[in-house]
Amino acid sequence: MAEKNSTKALVVVESPAKAKTINKYLGSNFEVKASVGHIRDLPSKGLNVDIENNFEPTYDIMPGKKRTLNSLKSAAKKCDTLYLATDLDREGEAIAWHISEMLKFDPEKTYRVVFNAITKKSIQDAFSEPGKLNMNKVMAQQARRILDRIVGYQISPLLWKKVSKGLSAGRVQSVAVKMVVEREREIRAFNPKPYWLIPAVFTTDLNLDCSEIWKQFLGDDEKNRPTVSDQNKWLSEHDAFRAELKEINGQKFVPEDKDLAFTAYEILKGADFKVSDYKTKQTQSRPAPPFITSSLQQTAANKLGFATKRTMRLAQNLYEGIELGAMGSVGLITYMRSDSTYISPEAFNAARTFIGKEFGDEYVPEKPNFFTSAKNAQQAHEAIRPTDPALSPEFVKPHLTAEQYKLYDLIWRRFVACQMSNAKWNITTIDIKAQNSGKTGLYRSAGRQLVFDGFTKVWHTSSNEQRIPELETDQQLRPVDISLDEKWTKPPARYTEGSLVKALENQGIGRPSTYASIISTIQDRNYVEQRERKFHATDLGEVVTDKLSEFFPQIMDMDFTRLMEQKLDNIEDQHSNWVGVLNDFYGPFKENLDNALEQMKHAKAETQPSDYKCPECGAELVYRFGRNGRFLSCSTYPECKFAAPVDKDGKILEEKPSGIKCPNCGKNMIEKNGRYGKFLGCEDYPQCKTIMRIGKDGNPVPPKAPPEPTGIKCYKCAKGELVIRDSKRGKFLGCNKFPRCRTIVKLDHLEKLKELQAAGKWPPENEEKAKEILKANADAAKKEE
Structure with a gap:
């Protein structure tokens, strides 16, 4: 040196x-x-x-x-x-x-x-x-990297051979896809069942018949009814409240029993109602713990609509530093990849001092609030919190982007609230007895009223609480509304970004720092897709999941994946031998791999029966898997080549004439469905292959003009040519081998590259040299300006 x-x-x-x-x-x-x-x-x-x-x-x-x-x-x-x-x-x-x-x-x-x-x-x-x-930490990360490389690089070629080219598999991502696929199938197989409820609304005002007023207030359109908050406000103004039926004739009311529901309704319609029991007690609610990575991702998804990847990018910005004017660059939050709710003594003191000064001593609890972390949490880490509570969201807002502000506000409020006093509530429960010609029923209602706001002053909670008026035992009540409502059981909800993160955490799949990349990867690979912020499994995701589950049961088993995560943790925490962990995994994995190479059938060779008949030959139609997903095909293929696209439920999609003529051959353009959604295709396909995209407004988008050739060779792939393309941001130079080669060069370089190529100096011998030339040309252009 x-x-x-x-x-x-x-x-x-x-x-x-x-x-x-x-x-x-x-x-x-x-x-x-x-x-x-x-x-x-x-x-x-x-x-x-x-x-x-x-x-x-x-x-x-x-x-x-x-x-x-x-x-x-x-x-x-x-x-x-x-x-x-x-x-x-x-x-x-x-x-x-x-x-x-x-x-x-x-x-x-x-x-x-x-x-x-x-x-x-x-x-x-x-x-x-x-x-x-810390070499144990290093070896734990190295073992994870090698393990994921082995799985990805040895299963992916198998998927290329047995499903489709370009596919890939991942040790953790494949299990995440399986979770979405299993939920998709639960929803598909769900059989809704009816049940009946008999909710009631009561008022203490015996002189006012407000049944019609209530009905007019709600309106006839259930989808556009007033919000729950507005309904509670109306009820409070009329000394009214809701209640649910609990018993009929001394027996528990069973909503699934239709006969009992109709019998109960007949009894209750003409019944007299009295308060049989009225209780009020005070309870306290404790603030939620400060954020860890998973809870931050879930809350940002639920409250702000942020994708996990977006949340982590913004958190990284806040952690690394934001320019705060004269204060310079300031790190606003602690490290954003943490699974521990630990708070340092300095942070406790700073929070308590700030709370007392800002809100008053009654908002500072007698002792700091401590929270229990998950079993596997790394206690050397600290919860995600503001580095200084005095840097309030409003103070730093002028220096943040809109989305940075939203996330910082969320983190700041959660931390400050976690060190504030408990909120105090008055909880009221009331039993209402119904009597009608010796037959009885029992309604129950509950309400909650905030007595001391405590931490909710900063971390706002739902205001949709109904208020129960002051009542006395044996007090008469007047029914405002008693209805017999038929309901249907609902399938399990599809995963959202927040609920998928929660499910991964509960199952021990991956670690908090990996959730964002897991969710991003399974979408990039087209195994799952988001529609209206909910995850749907694609046909490709289902096929790949089935293949891997059949031949690699260990990798696709959630318990095994959880155990493997623990073994990787043990390399760091208990100094386990990382080579031994990999050896234990690789033996069974290699056996499964060899078996799959020999016995796995190609996805395109497999069929599933359908309820449809072929319109051309009358034979059975079967479901097959192709490049664009599942479709219907004649079972006699290749003798009969009839095929039809299907929707997510396997129903045939009708192709309709669009009323638009093909710009190339003049024939009708037909509405079709492809892997990227709806488009228009010429009815004379495959003789005429003209297609037109359909824009967000539902109208066809005219085809783009072909790229303009320049004759300049691409410096990256050496096989392509740079052509002039057009985009929303203007024209640019791109390789004509796109998407295999994604070279992009500013159009400003065009004339200089023509000169260099004519002089035999373009393309240079390597990519780094090309970038130096482009940078030098850009610098020279700036000097001239």
């Missing part, structure tokens, strides 16, 4: 934003640089794991990271000490290890620093007591 300046220390973090924020907390003797994530990983092509040699991995510098690595090496040569300040989870530990391996810095002068928040105190505390790399 070159001679070093002993006053300099190199600090390596992951992101430029994080580097900028912590740079101001360290003196001039520190140089802070960003690795921009991983710099080394298993190469994307090939397995790169030597299974026969204790699963030895082969790592390589990631594409586009040579310049970053060279910059880090150059900085390291000038420094005396190396601090690895990547994130505090396993992924961060692995990144730190890879950096140390590539820099080959003196181990005695290489330190690991971790901090839960990017604040001056946290940074200074971390650097005052630096540690060393």
